[in-house]
Amino acid sequence: MTSSEILLDGVSLSHGTNRVFDGLSLRLPERRVALIGRNGAGKTQAARLIAGLLAPDSGRVTVHGVEVARDRRAALATVGILFQNPDHQIIFPTVEEELAFGLRNQGHDAASTAQQVADMLARFGRAGWATQAVHELSQGQRHLVCLMAVLLMRPRVIVLDEPFAGLDMATVLRLTRYLEAVEQQVIHITHDLDAVAGYDRAIWMQGGAVQADGAPGTVIDGYRTAMRDLGGSDAFTDL
């Protein structure tokens, strides 16, 4: 049976002299996992490891049985990632071309691809966007295009790095409902603590390590308290 877990096993990672992880281990079998923590805590680097976009210096990362940094073809079918910045993701001039690209790569024919793209646009009330030039959309709208592209690929795991940044409230609510309904495992990095309060598990990262891990209610409460204490202090040394 194929494993349906994400495993980080003794992962170390440095960028030059900057040690990001030093033997980080995590086992994530839950369907909805939130990664929270302060700026620079290591959330995005963890996301990139899980997506196989970065290889650890030592240790192993496997996602549903796939060693994602080594087996890139299997990794692409296994993990979809939504980047913090949509402009790191978008390649094509129009929305429909952007959304069609991954499906065509997966072997869907032109008619099936066009239908799936049209259905996805309609689901988010954006049917009119098909021939829209991507560069004429706002940043939040481009973010939504990227999310639709990831959802269309139907990977087994979806990694979301601040997916709601810059989106208006109605769109956020619609996305939240949609994400609640998807069957995939979701790893959600966010500073919007309310968005992940109902998740199965929350992990608070700090300095490349796990500061707290467990039920979101408890972990988020602890994080909020610590952040209020830090924010209320005038000492900038720990910011």
Ligand SMILES: Nc1ncnc2c1ncn2[C@@H]1O[C@H](COP(=O)(O)OP(=O)(O)OP(=O)(O)O)[C@@H](O)[C@H]1O
């Ligand atoms: N290309 C890079 N070169 C050197 N250091 C890097 C690089 N990318 C990230 N880092 C370092 O890795 C650490 C973790 O960064 P990461 O982007 O994962 O933080 P984060 O928790 O996602 O923060 P944020 O909430 O601000 O997005 C930081 O100390 C950062 O300086």
